[in-house]
Amino acid sequence: MSLLPTATVATIARYVGQQVTLAGWVYHKTEKGKLIFILLRDGSGTIQCVTFKKNVSEATFATAQALTQESSCRITGSVRADERAPGGYELDVTEIELIGSSHEYPITPKEHGVEFLMEHRHLWVRSAKQHAILRIRAEVIAAAQEWLNEQGFVRFDTPILTATAAEGTTNLFATDYFDLGKAYLAQTGQLYVEAGMMAFGRVYCFGPTFRAEKSKTRRHLTEFWMIEPEVAFADHEDNMRLQEQFVSAIVARVLDRRREDLKVLERDTTLLEQVIPPFPRITYDQALELIANHQGEVEGADPLPWGEDFGAPHETLIASKFDRPVFVERFPSAVKAFYMQPDPNRPEVALCADLLAPEGYGEIIGGSQRIHDLTLLEQRIREHGLRREDYEWYLDLRRYGTVPHSGFGMGIERVVAWITGTRHIRETIPFPRQLYRIYP
RNA sequence: UCCCCAAUAGCUCAACGGUAGAGCAGCUGACUGUUAAUCAGCGGGUUCCUGGUUCGAAUCCAGGUUGGGGAGCCA
Numbered sequence A: 001m002s003l004l005p006t007a008t009v010a011t012i013a014r015y016v017g018q019q020v021t022l023a024g025w026v027y028h029k030t031e032k033g034k035l036i037f038i039l040l041r042d043g044s045g046t047i048q049c050v051t052f053k054k055n056v057s058e059a060t061f062a063t064a065q066a067l068t069q070e071s072s073c074r075i076t077g078s079v080r081a082d083e084r085a086p087g088g089y090e091l092d093v094t095e096i097e098l099i100g101s102s103h104e105y106p107i108t109p110k111e112h113g114v115e116f117l118m119e120h121r122h123l124w125v126r127s128a129k130q131h132a133i134l135r136i137r138a139e140v141i142a143a144a145q146e147w148l149n150e151q152g153f154v155r156f157d158t159p160i161l162t163a164t165a166a167e168g169t170t171n172l173f174a175t176d177y178f179d180l181g182k183a184y185l186a187q188t189g190q191l192y193v194e195a196g197m198m199a200f201g202r203v204y205c206f207g208p209t210f211r212a213e214k215s216k217t218r219r220h221l222t223e224f225w226m227i228e229p230e231v232a233f234a235d236h237e238d239n240m241r242l243q244e245q246f247v248s249a250i251v252a253r254v255l256d257r258r259r260e261d262l263k264v265l266e267r268d269t270t271l272l273e274q275v276i277p278p279f280p281r282i283t284y285d286q287a288l289e290l291i292a293n294h295q296g297e298v299e300g301a302d303p304l305p306w307g308e309d310f311g312a313p314h315e316t317l318i319a320s321k322f323d324r325p326v327f328v329e330r331f332p333s334a335v336k337a338f339y340m341q342p343d344p345n346r347p348e349v350a351l352c353a354d355l356l357a358p359e360g361y362g363e364i365i366g367g368s369q370r371i372h373d374l375t376l377l378e379q380r381i382r383e384h385g386l387r388r389e390d391y392e393w394y395l396d397l398r399r400y401g402t403v404p405h406s407g408f409g410m411g412i413e414r415v416v417a418w419i420t421g422t423r424h425i426r427e428t429i430p431f432p433r434q435l436y437r438i439y440p
Numbered sequence B: 001u002c003c004c005c006a007a008u009a010g011c012u013c014a015a016c017g018g019u020a021g022a023g024c025a026g027c028u029g030a031c032u033g034u035u036a037a038u039c040a041g042c043g044g045g046u047u048c049c050u051g052g053u054u055c056g057a058a059u060c061c062a063g064g065u066u067g068g069g070g071a072g073c074c075a
Helices: A009-015 A058-066 A114-119 A128-150 A190-200 A236-257 A259-264 A284-293 A312-319 A374-383 A388-399 A412-420
Strands: A019-032 A035-041 A046-052 A072-081 A089-100 A174-176 A182-185 A202-210 A223-232 A281-283 A326-329 A346-350 A352-357 A362-370 A405-411
Touching: A009 A019, A009 A046, A019 A046, A019 A089, A035 A058, A035 A072, A035 A089, A046 A058, A058 A089, A128 A202, A128 A223, A128 A236, A128 A259, A128 A412, A190 A202, A190 A223, A190 A388, A190 A405, A223 A236, A223 A412, A236 A259, A236 A326, A236 A352, A236 A362, A236 A405, A236 A412, A281 A284, A284 A312, A284 A326, A312 A326, A312 A352, A312 A362, A352 A412, A362 A412, A374 A388, A405 A412
Parallel strands: A046 A089, A281 A326
Antiparallel strands: A019 A035, A019 A072, A035 A046, A072 A089, A174 A182, A202 A223, A223 A405, A326 A352, A352 A362, A362 A405
16 A cells, blocks of 8 residues: 555645645644644645544544644645635645654754754754755756756766875875775865866766865865866866856756745845856956955955965955856966966966855855876976876876866855855755764 | 854753743643634753852853854865
């Protein structure tokens, strides 16, 4: 016997006047004597189920009375449009079957603190706002992959266990790898995806990446998901054009398909509607000037000497001057990764760009044109103090049919935080991994 | 690693040197249109830990633990 429902809340409008069976969990219940309102949550939405004592058996009414928050049940009744009901439709209940009881569900309709909610993350994901955020996360991921697929990109999965640090600088999680010594959890798929690019022309990798940085801010996780496209024969300008089209397409799809979720989150969508190409671009040098000219506007955004990288307050200040995501391009090579192509007219800066989200959500993309010349790449590996033997395979990519190429990495959680207006990144992934949290 | 803040009932908080309290949640009862219903009643405490000051400490002091916010680093 199947327990599957005959309808879902999301599609309930089709069933007006019909008898259906829904299956889900009790989100909320109000008793008024011989009348009981059950707000049923089935994953696709919530609907009010009205139980009148005279319409149901004694057993069903007793079941309705016994239902508690998050009890699971199957409810049968007829669908009716009613303007008094939240959502516009409600179910006139004829039968209720309790599946799983729920005693003293910890997350009540009242307020809770961050620590408590994080300890109960496995239950918190049932709550309306968390549900909306995670649905939009799923939409962002689907939109990103489908858009790239339509543009002729091939998904090319890169390893999570790696032998060396791809970028050499940040801290890595280490684990024992049999007789081969230490393995490290990947902090990027970048180097491997370049091998794929040489095979397929346009590729991307998508998966979790790991950074053992002791960062304790609302923009950081130790495990986060990144999508990294890489394109052969593409230069720095092509790269930025691709990024602005990519980001705009994702935002447009969320606005198109997840407007109800944005409403649940009370997200002001007017700024999102403006996210259309081209995005403003400023150089690192112009950004320094901007910072100097707006001294004191953002705490901590003090003027910097040429050659210093921005801090979070500087990014917030820069982004606040634009109504769309803004590219900051051509950073000093010294503060960027070893594989970035120098500007031919000005070798001390790299052909790279960071894309800063509006409203203080920080850097959502980092990208660059890559060095395609073997000799220059060898020199950079030396200058960065990296072990050449670890990069022989990567150097091979420059030995056998090298081409100018570019790519970028977009952090899914930061994009979701920005689109949903979620202040802290920990709510944009089902189970966040942070410096002081690995449970649940 | 550094700086700042917090910890009291299941949850959110109050009491700020003198008998530890409220709302919500739970339980009992009333109610045919509730949206975090309302009303009446009941149960619920190692005040994070260790030490100190004091006639007396949830309250003041020291150290620790746990958590939160931020910096650096980064997506």
